Amino acid sequence: MALTDEAMAKIKAMIVAGELAPGSRLPKEDVLARQLGLSRNSLREAVRALTAMRILVSRQGDGTYVSSLEPHLLLETLSFAADVSQGRAALQLLQVRRLLEPQATGLAAALLRPHDLKELRDILDRCRSAATVEDFVAHDIAFHLRIAEAVGNPVLSMLLQVLSTRTQRVRIVRGSRIRDALDSAHQDHEDILRALQTRDALLAVSAATVHITAVEQWLATSRVDDPLRPIDG
Known part of the structure; x- marks a missing residue:
């Protein structure tokens, strides 16, 4: 040693x-x-x-x-691993996210208050009008983080942030057919919100699982591109 x-x-x-x-x-x-x-x-x-x-x-x-x-403080140092992860390592991080985030989404279905649901609706509206992938990713992160925060476990919230950082998400979207990937993500977000609005925990778990599985598929066929290019560029 x-x-x-x-x-x-x-x-x-x-x-x-x-x-x-x-x-x-x-x-x-x-x-x-x-x-x-x-x-x-x-x-x-x-x-x-x-x-x-x-x-x-x-x-x-x-x-x-x-x-x-505090565990969530110590977990912050792990975010760099997600930022630089490539290939199999990045997929493994997303697999862990797929195990955790749908369950958190299901729990949130019973905990989100009307003003929380309105905030999520506003985030998705801003997400649809995003001009760049960076803007889209910022709103995407806010959407998923707001849902996780409803569970009231800061360790869970931080762990989910670590498993899928801003840098990693930009890389994934840029490595995909951008417009198709964004259209699919928008639909997935709407499905998740609809399940939360109806307090349907099982449907929320299912919608979140479908969404994260799609992200894994994008990553599996991704290529690095310019993260600041306009969405329609």
Whole structure:
């Protein structure tokens, strides 16, 4: 095990054991290095890496602290994996999304209030008038996120965002026959909203599953293109 990895493992072990609680300040560098039997250089590298993972947070002039360790905060660091995923890896991420998002959509059917449904209707209206793929994707993300948020589980909401990021969605749509892909997505969105409006959880699950399966199919035959080109370009 590399020295930096060893240092990271030891700090994480302290957190797991409760020796460093969420929000607590790390001991001074020399004290902690001596306590863990590490060099100060190895400790510094470990702290940098754990800060990038959102496990630790650096406060200018005040030291380094353990973060809140909220699961949705830690999941944010995984979004880069979705951004850069290609081929089989990207498909695997979408497969996990297909396992989770339809169930969340079904749960939302009983939880969305009238003003929530109106907001979803407004999002879809803006989605249809999108001039670029970027605009379409922004509204698409807002639509699905608003549904997931109704479940009231921030971990679920963040995980679904991680599984299908803005960058990934732009790549998928751009790699498809754009107009056909968008027409299909608009129809899928309408089917999902109709199921939510009628409080039909099973239909909502089915509509969301069909939609995400179509996205998987687009990805399977995708090619990278200019994400800022007009939709009809």
